[in-house]
Amino acid sequence: MAATEKNVSRVLIIGGGFAGLECARTLAGDSRFSVTLVDRTNHHLFQPLLYQVATASLAAPDIARSIRQILEDAENVTVLMDEITAIDPVKKTAEGKSGHHFEYDYLLLAVGARTSYFGKTEWAENTLALKSLADAQAVRRTVLSNLERAELTDDEAERKRLMTVAIVGGGPTGVELSGAFADLVHRSLRSNFRRIDTSKLRVVLIEGSARVLEAFDEDQSEYTRQRLKEIGVEVWTGMRVDDVKKGVLHFTDGTVLESEAIIWAAGVEAQPLTAMLGVPLADRGGRITPQADLSLPCMPDIFVAGDIVRMKDADDKPVPGLAPAASQMGRHIAKILKREKDRPGGQRDPFYYLDKGFMAIIGKNHAVVKAGKLKMRGILAWFAWLFIHIAFLIGFRNRLSVLLGWAFAYIRDNPEARIIVNPPGTKVQ
Template sequence: MNQNFAPENAGTLTKRVLIIGGGFAGLECARRLSNDDRFEVTLIDRTNHHLFQPLLYQVATASLAAPDIARSLRQILMKASNVTVLMDEITDLSPVERRAEGQSGGTYEYDYLFLAAGVQTSFFGRPEWKAHTLGLKTLAEAQSVRRRVLSNLEKAELTNCDEDRRRLMTVAIAGGGPTGVELAGAFTDLVHRSLRDDFRRIDTSKLRVVLLEGSDRLLGSFGKKQSEYALKRLKELGVEIHTGTMVADVTEGCVHLADGSTVEAAAIIWAAGTEANPLTSKLGVPLADQAGRITPEEDLSIRGFPEIFVGGDLACLTDSQDKPVPGVAPAATQMGRHVAKVLKEESRLEKTRFREKKLKLRPRFRYFDKGIMAIVGKNAAVVLSGKWALTGFIAWLAWLFIHILFLVGFRNKLSVLLGWAFAYVRDAPDTRIIVNRPD
């Protein structure tokens, strides 16, 4: 198939805006430009949904169902008459020709491009580790984690071999950042509470959850006291924690640590690093770091191409205090909003005597730090927001409130809220079905 996707009114005053990625940054930009007839917006994503990644770990640990944390992009933008949603994977960019190419064979021309394709799992230059590990960036990956862990418990129930059972009942998590900590806490909840009475031959509370962190503390982006709190809390929940130990190698069913020790596990989850979407390398501008991110100009456009903007996790920025802007949803949302603001302002200036100066007059992006948070098992979380450093139950309530607030779609909010309430009272999530054949 070779289609040329250029909206019918191309060539008129209407500007064609191409947004790659329907995550937090891309979706926010599309929403802000919606029903503004100065723009003909095309939003392209390789999936058909917007994904609320902060709750992925709950799908992985059988607390929530996949549809609870994702929503069809078409449905979200149904009423945005100037926005066209297409499901395609962009494979190439031609900045000079102002064109993007999709896996479908389609080519997409634009007046403005917003690249918001996020990041992907990285393996410290050891791509072969991918075959032996499970990632946690997409819904499919979260479902694979759940399937693997639940299948392993079923296999452990069947086997008579103690050694096999030990391996099947070990989950190793590489990466002691928020994702690793949240996963570890949730796995202990799953086996100590939810699955407690489900099996006859195995004791699910014996599931060994091993959390591996290369630096000397968990949750490195939080305060020291919060790291200590998370460590203590996870230990109380029975998580085995190794800090200050780098992963040296990963082979089938085994993590080899730099200190010479090994962890044999039938489920190895990789939450230790990310790198920018490879599309950043197609823009022909220098990359900011080894992760392949791009440092844009202050208006979020890239040097030499004022019509191309980057935002979200793949942008490498510092805030007004020279601190790195973290790869979190609020930062991505703010960048998406900013790009829409720049485009609207530019369109307005077109009709004024300032039209020649419109590039110079572009507003600068300013990151407003709303803080970071991570949940550490049931009833406990850590929140760092400005001078506020909360731990424990209050932080947990704040975590619940914020996540419900920012989840997209009323149905999703209601479904998640009911799921949580049910799981809290009954300790029994309903999403432990293994749909596909066990791995």
């Protein structure tokens, strides 16, 4: 970080997701701030479309963009790829895994969420997650490789295991993923194999509670279940996972499901960095409840934003872990910092969440949307989903490339990213 000039505040942003990026963008060009954004990866990821990389519809660069590239015109912003391993809120410093030492006047912690196994960390080894690009490519690689192995084998039991995709978690990720997989194997890949019938591949969506998409209304959940069933997804609700062994799911009612592709989308928790701030955590998921302005109690120079925040909105409903909430928080914090430069000592505004609603796509051309009192479903909801996701994709080439990819895949039922780059088990140099 550059040496502190007079009246220039050093802002350290940890995390280049929606919250961190939006904060940096709002501070960009304001020479009263010297901003450093640190992320473990070199790219901002458009997480809402991650499942499409997993299901071979999109290529990784379609939904990810170099953070430096996004911020290249922001001369007061320095982007560094590093992993923060320690924060000292008293000395106002942080340490990077690379050995780099960071100093700040203001800190924004926006490190996001990771997959939660509810304490059963050993389950991670026997399942695939869906939080990063590498995760998505691993899901794609596993499902496509399993089909290749199924085409080769003469062992019926093995073939059955290879031709079962189990998705644990009936939230939007699970619903979107299972719908896309059903479309892929039952429609697109049908004429690709000679020895197996891909329309027989089982896609099983598993949810512990009584219905999928719990954040939506009951009739929308029911609609979603119907639609998923129509396109060939088995929806198992009220089924609780008891244990996960290699290739086998055990349920509390004694049911056993064998599958060589178990995808875990059942829950998230905050990245563990939240435990370093010395404030009590708000839940077992490691999240933090900040003050109304998003700063920490007794630490007005430290802010939190995005998926690590647990707070309620004006209607006393929890602010969801969604991209719009994270962006709004990042922007709010940047505005507080700017305001304090304009009028030092003034009162800070509280954060108000503007609810943009929820949406989930179900297979090829259906979706459900819930935004306040507005409820939509079917093809109209699908168009709304399409429009909103394209509009918020960062970067022009990405947007056009994604749109084209979708258009072709839609017309020809033929997603083009069906390649296995690294065979399972290879080591990346």
